[in-house]
Amino acid sequence: MLRSIASTTALALILSGHALAEETTHDDHESVTLYRVFVGDHADPKITAFDLDKPDNRWTFETKGQSKLYGVGEGAAVVAVQSDGDQVNFIDSGISLQSHGDHSDIDIEEPEALGETLTGPRPFHLIDHAGKVVINFDRGGYAEIVDAHDLSEGEVETVRMPQARAHHGYVAPIGTGWVTSVASDAPVEGDKAPERVGLQPVAADGTPTGEVETCTAIHGEAFSGAYLATGCKEGILTVKAGSNGPEFAMLEYPSDLPAGETTGTLIGSKSMQVFLGNYGAKGLVVVDPVDEPHFRYVELPFRRIDFALDPANARFGYVLTEDGTLHKLDVLKTEVTDSAKVTEPYSMDGDWNDPRPRLAMAGDEIAMSDPKAGLVRRIAKETLEETGTIEVGGMPYNIAVVGGSGMVHEGEGHDHSGHDHSAHAHSHGDPQIYKGYFEDSQIKDRPLADYAGDWQSVYPYLQDGTLDPVWEHKAEAGEMTAEEYKDYYTTGYRTDVERITIEGDTVTFYRDGKPLTAQYSYDGYEILTYEKGNRGVRFIFEKGEGDAEAPQFLQFADHGIFPAKASHYHLYWGDDRAKLLEELTNWPTYYPSSLKPDEIVSEMLAH
Template sequence: MRSISLHAALLAGLALPGSVLADEVTLYRAFVADQAENTVSVVDLEAGEVIEAFTLEGPARLYGTSSGQTVFAVQGDNDIVQAISTGVVIDDHGDHGDIEISDPSLIDGSVEGDYPVHFVEHHGQIALFFDNEGVAKIIDESGFGTDEPRVVSSSAPHHGVAAAYGDHVLITEPHPEDPSNLPVGINVLDGDDNPIGETHACPGLHGEASSGNLLAIACETGLLLVTDSAEGPQVSHLPYADDLPEGKVSTLLGGVGIQYFLGNFGADRVVVIDPAEESFNLIDLPTRRVHFAVDNVRPQYAYIFTEDGDLHRLNTLSGQFEGKLTLTEPYSMDGHWADPRPRIAVAGDEILVTDPRESTIHRVDAQAFEPAGEIAVPGLPYEIVVAGGSGAVH
């Protein structure tokens, strides 16, 4: 077990005269949800095997937090959100970090409601949006399972989203004629849930992501950009460039280390958005996109998996592809949007790609961009979230 190896390392440190009682440790765990079953498998990437499996109320979409301490399991069809403690805590001390490692565990308690879909974290505040109620339930990451969430209502049930900024909340405005359509804007609410100013127009709102101090929300007309201030969230509009073809972004990722956003632009294109330069770099794909992810260690790179079974490495600074690997048999994007298809996550110096059809995770060496093995995971491994890093054990 991991605790034994850490203990041995500490004893080795004790044997050295004048040594500091600390050992540098790197640990990554992958949390993998089954596409059809109500299970989440925990994979120790050093051991290359499943070390734990948790039973949930239903199949889940997984979301990690910026702290890396919690994985949230949003189970829309079962009207519940549960959470898993990753067992990895990294405490940043500026010049170094300390790491504490324990067994992963299913956190007692849950947040329930009618059809939870969207999850947004901002500085440890979790906003969960329940479509069939039109409400956001907001809770601190550290208080999940024990604290009662703050409930913030919109004007009608709809496919919406919310984000918490301290006492302020951003929440979507439903379509005035047909709430089954996508929202038309964002409202900023104060600590008493009263609106501040007018609705910020965002027709066809769908997709949000954070990069650095910016939250971006995708609209038919461009992006809403949200920054924090002493007066609360400040919202501005970045219109699409005039030379872009007809289309819109509906899924967004935020760059880590470099401030940019990566979005889809139709089925077989992506766009790299530089908010500082107000630029949109449209990039054609060889076939339809299945999934994409940004690299939080090598910030210039993002990875795109296409339906022909290939993983592509995109340099987001140049807009050029710098590598391609064939990892799986083709996965067509025809069919239901939630059919089992590969998903990507980055774990330090590895890229992980789930392969539901083969009950496998493909490992890719991120430096060399070449295959580095496989890990067997029972069932249909689908959604994947990684927690971990490096730190000193005292």
């Protein structure tokens, strides 16, 4: 059984477990928005990077060949996959964002190429999901798996997953397991690729754990919500984590879609459970993996060049057609609401890899490479009007944008005139709510998505002395000595669950590296009143399906009382809902796994 070290001993209460630590906020901060653009050249083996609003802040990175670029790990790194060069390069983007519920903090430094590379026969598909970056080597018959947290710290250590046969496919994490595309055993002539026939659940070493699910000519994949979706000749195959392993469902193409076409490229929305995919040369489909109709079709006036979803406003997507027109797509209404000419025509005749524009979202703008003009064009997403151009030279082709908005402290190195931005800051909204003073009417139900992500326990950092500066800082203004504070938090933080991942409705607990998984649904909230007079709210989730040893109830406390992304949380778990509410001395505490130990210390010192 998972152990949170629950205690029925009631201390004379000070706040919901952690309140001693978090009663101050800092107002010496400013908001900064920065998007950094990475552009691969079509012909020359190089990547050009620049800050969108200050393009003179510019860097060049050499590669072995033409690169497909991916921002991974929430944009902390950029991966350059060079299929024809048999190499993968990694770049520290220099931008790190940490969410704090009502805002994010942003750390800004110069980008830097990591010294380690991956080499192998034809790397191609890359998947960034659940803390794993997975790259398929099409002619090697394997995938290399990189831990996203390690990559954010500049470490490139890989685990190889073998496939039964080399093919153009992918490997993806699903819950505590994996799935891999599968190729036919039939012999092929020359360099012809084997036929892809389906998707199969496998263990971490590539050993099959289930049967092959049919998906003929499998191609294209994306995650949204609890689902992985992949394109097939028959339809869209969806996968989600289940209590007994991955669960598959085939969404067959309906008869009212144009006959003879399929989907081979998919994009998943990050803020609602929906996919946008291609369908033939002139069509798009909006795919709902749960509710019918599963497919809604949009026909375009010309053949499609590239398309993107807006991560900041999931309702809208953008698609560029070969006549040089950019179209704004309302995903909910499934209709084009606006169109504007943004570049000269680019015919889709010819090779699939001929130089054509590519789109990437950058906050309120769309960054579009324009190979013929040697430019990156800046286009306002609301009006589709060009707001400026950036001269790149050569033939700018594949493009990735990382960054966003965040808070920085004044006087900590942020320099508006240049690009040496080393800064970090903290703020937690209404300080009275944070301290536990609020009205019942202010409380709103919260989804499990508020706690989604990959989380690490802070208990090991207490044990090894990393957090000692925190106790010394508290003792300077508090009523206990540093040693007394450490003893108090030792009881509070103690747990044997070192890591928790939350994806969709699935929660996975890791104890000694071994996973325990279950699905949870919302079960309301409870208000607790403490002896000091302040209050706290616990948001409760109940187990549906899952491992028998997984706790029946989870109770989250993060000092918030309405929907907002948690920056850290205290978690109570067990099988007795009412008894858990009496637990006030042990509150295992979790911060994002992407944070380094010194960053966690910085977070705690700021409270």
